[in-house]
Ligand code: TXA
């Protein structure tokens with residue numbers, strides 16, 4: 001493997017979302033081809049990409065992120081054909097009732113887009129990508145730049161979110177720089193990501209399709225695509241054995257700021273909350289707030305779309321305020337808020353009312 005990054009300095013290339021300069025894409029693809037790491041924007045969050053067919057390159061992802069080796073990576077394809085080469089399922093032919101027919105229906109409806117399909121993996125994908133699992137998570141990202149990059153490489157790109165393991169996902173290039181400067185070769189900076197929340201991960205290898213991580217594509221959207229077939233939601237687990245996570249995105253602590261973060265389930269409870277000297281309040285959804293002590297910085301994210309778009313920027317900003325606590329009021333338990341509630345459940349520990 002060629003050493004690209006002798007000084008371990010991370011370069012940034014600024015690139016327009018409707019990029020018309022193929023030389024920039026070629027440059028980034030050359031780094032991937034040589035076994036290097038390139039961060040790039042998807043529609044969800046920035047991903048940390050490596051050539052998925054190169055085990056040494058993929059190993060560098062785990063090292064750069066400080067990610068446990070047992071947490072599998074999502075593979076990104078330039079289109080359905082490339083995605084198909086990663087799995088053992090024909091995604092273009094409609095056959096009723098089998099895994100492939102479910103996958104092809106979802107691929108037709110949501111690719112390119114924020115939906116990751118977990119399917120049996122093909123021999124093209126090395127063990128290290130899937131942490132030894134017989135399945136692989138695959139998706140076709142929406143931004144043109146991401147698809148051009150993968151197409152230029154000509155191979156699928158393994159890419160987890162481009163943050164340090166268990167931290168907050170990056171929706172801006174400088175989030176990536178803050179977390180991974182000196183650990184990766186290049187960041188393609190194309191501005192803030194569109195959606196702002198990680199893709200929905202759905203496992204199609206079980207008898208009933210299962211949502212392992214709720215995201216922008218909701219359970220109802222998936223059920224509609226599958227002709228009303230029931231989709232099971234794995235639901236948040238408070239603790240998952242680190243030896244055997246079904247999807248380590250399910251780990252209890254994930255997506256978390258470093259400042260102690262508490263979840264106060266209803267706005268009314270804020271009246272009884274014992275505020276530390278310096279606290280930041282993050283209110284998600286429509287809530288009637290009781291009177292609050294003076295001097296508390298307050299963020300309000302009212303709609304699911306805006307909350308998805310801004311959540312990680314706000315969480316990182318709260319984290320940099322040197323507060324003693326970040327206090328989060330989550331949105332109501334309704335389907336349109338499922339993905340946000342899931343991330344907040346992991347980012348924050350519940351407030352012990354009587355503790
Ligand atoms: O939106 C996204 O999905 C972003 C962008 C970059 O594409 N990627 C992302 O990757 O969030 P990461 O690695 O941070 O999260 C991937 C999630 C993890 O929870 C992982 O456990 C799960 O997908 N996953 C990946 N492959 C899997 C598999 N074969 N079986 C079960 N879960 C899998």
Ligand code: MG
Pocket residue numbers: 160161169
């Ligand atoms: Mg992640």
